[in-house]
Amino acid sequence: MAEERQLTRRGQERRERLLAYATERFAEKGYHPTSVSDIVDGVGVGKGVFYWYFESKDQLLIEILREALRDLRTTQAAAIADASDPLQRLEAGIRASIDWSVENRNIIRLVMFGWSEEQFAEVLRKGREIVIVDTARLIEQAADLGQIMSGNPTMMALAIRAVIDQLGQEYALTDGSIEPDPEMVETTVRMCLRGVRG
Amino acid sequence: MAEERQLTRRGQERRERLLAYATERFAEKGYHPTSVSDIVDGVGVGKGVFYWYFESKDQLLIEILREALRDLRTTQAAAIADASDPLQRLEAGIRASIDWSVENRNIIRLVMFGWSEEQFAEVLRKGREIVIVDTARLIEQAADLGQIMSGNPTMMALAIRAVIDQLGQEYALTDGSIEPDPEMVETTVRMCLRGVRG
DNA sequence: GACCTTCTTGACCGGCCGGTCAAGCGCTTT
DNA sequence: AAAGCGCTTGACCGGCCGGTCAAGAAGGTC
Numbered sequence: 001m002a003e004e005r006q007l008t009r010r011g012q013e014r015r016e017r018l019l020a021y022a023t024e025r026f027a028e029k030g031y032h033p034t035s036v037s038d039i040v041d042g043v044g045v046g047k048g049v050f051y052w053y054f055e056s057k058d059q060l061l062i063e064i065l066r067e068a069l070r071d072l073r074t075t076q077a078a079a080i081a082d083a084s085d086p087l088q089r090l091e092a093g094i095r096a097s098i099d100w101s102v103e104n105r106n107i108i109r110l111v112m113f114g115w116s117e118e119q120f121a122e123v124l125r126k127g128r129e130i131v132i133v134d135t136a137r138l139i140e141q142a143a144d145l146g147q148i149m150s151g152n153p154t155m156m157a158l159a160i161r162a163v164i165d166q167l168g169q170e171y172a173l174t175d176g177s178i179e180p181d182p183e184m185v186e187t188t189v190r191m192c193l194r195g196v197r198g
Numbered sequence: 199m200a201e202e203r204q205l206t207r208r209g210q211e212r213r214e215r216l217l218a219y220a221t222e223r224f225a226e227k228g229y230h231p232t233s234v235s236d237i238v239d240g241v242g243v244g245k246g247v248f249y250w251y252f253e254s255k256d257q258l259l260i261e262i263l264r265e266a267l268r269d270l271r272t273t274q275a276a277a278i279a280d281a282s283d284p285l286q287r288l289e290a291g292i293r294a295s296i297d298w299s300v301e302n303r304n305i306i307r308l309v310m311f312g313w314s315e316e317q318f319a320e321v322l323r324k325g326r327e328i329v330i331v332d333t334a335r336l337i338e339q340a341a342d343l344g345q346i347m348s349g350n351p352t353m354m355a356l357a358i359r360a361v362i363d364q365l366g367q368e369y370a371l372t373d374g375s376i377e378p379d380p381e382m383v384e385t386t387v388r389m390c391l392r393g394v395r396g
Numbered sequence: 397g398a399c400c401t402t403c404t405t406g407a408c409c410g411g412c413c414g415g416t417c418a419a420g421c422g423c424t425t426t
Numbered sequence: 427a428a429a430g431c432g433c434t435t436g437a438c439c440g441g442c443c444g445g446t447c448a449a450g451a452a453g454g455t456c
Contacts, residue, residue, distance in 0.1 A: 166364050
């Protein structure tokens with residue numbers, strides 16, 4: 001599909017089904033081993049349908065990644081809206097990130113794959129950048145209020161992201177079936193906050 | 199190549215060149231986009247050579263990953279051999295891991311790809327398991343001597359691995375050219391040790 | 397029911413991919 | 427010099443892959 005196309009309600013639904021099914025299969029079998037035919041067969045439509053809704057297989061993955069990053073950011077924004085205190089907002093953001101990772105294990109596998117090919121890594125780098133800047137800004141605000149130790153906010157944001165990502169990877173990669181261990185989540189949150197509080 | 203084959207000196211060299219060149223290309227372009235023809239052309243040999251030394255393209259990557267994990271473990275073992283004190287051994291191991299990650303950025307990209315397809319993830323899961331057990335044992339020894347706070351050693355080992363991995367990914371993925379920032383390395387090491395010392 | 401737009405079909409295409417193999421090269425051994 | 431083995435070549439193969447497209451069907455609007 002070239003640029004934005006006018007989709008009917010039915011069209012939008014079809015598009016989302018393709019997106020969702022492709023995400024599942026990519027996460028399960030890998031991006032390259034999943035062919036466009038696999039996807040359309042799975043959804044039960046002809047091949048042309050795929051190319052009606054998406055420009056190419058690559059663009060489909062890029063779209064999945066972009067949407068996931070946007071969704072993560074939206075979720076975080078909603079989570080921190082309640083708290084007014086910067087440090088509390090930081091904690092809420094961290095918890096939201098962790099929850100999101102747990103709910104979106106599929107995506108984590110896709111993200112890891114994405115880093116291995118430049119056209120996807122580019123997208124991921126931008127998404128990562130945004131999250132880091134968001135977090136760094138929160139840290140800066142907290143620092144201005146004297147709530148945390150001083151230090152390079154960006155570096156602190158990187159460290160926090162590191163810990164969160166890794167927790168997500170732990171669940172997504174070693175065994176998709178294990179449930180998130182609340183104790184481990186608490187430890188992670190504490191570790192992040194302790195890291196910035198000094 | 200079926201099981202172990204008797205290789206001459208020249209044969210071993212050829213094999214290593216193929217291994218090294220393939221690692222580079224896989225890291226740069228990705229596993230699937232790099233064809234066997236790309237590899238043999240790059241090394242300047244006929245295609246049959248590849249299949250004389252390797253069973254398949256998949257087996258080649260598995261071998262690259264296995265060797266990398268083995269190499270990491272060997273490096274760590276050598277690094278901690280000097281120190282007799284468990285806590286010092288732990289620190290030496292952490293530093294060795296970080297150094298290794300910096301020296302082997304290529305491999306980190308391959309590892310991230312590997313998690314996205316089951317036949318490779320299987321290998322990685324085993325490698326990870328070994329490193330975790332090694333680290334947990336060190337932590338246990340330190341705990342027995344009262345050098346660190348008590349807690350689940352495996353969980354602590356996981357946390358340490360998380361931080362190290364993520365530092366490596368930071369360098370390997372965002373910009374292959376940036377040099378490791380010594381301050382960040384120190385921060386990472388301190389964070390790991392502070393995490394277990396309580 | 398005529399007409400238009402959105403959507404769907406599936407046969408088809410060129411090209412590449414992983415992998416094979418018959419043939420032969422060149423170094424050692426006898 | 428003959429035989430044997432490790433190694434190399436590159437044309438070739440079947441199959442699949444991403445992507446195209448001419449031909450409609452389905453649904454909305456007047």
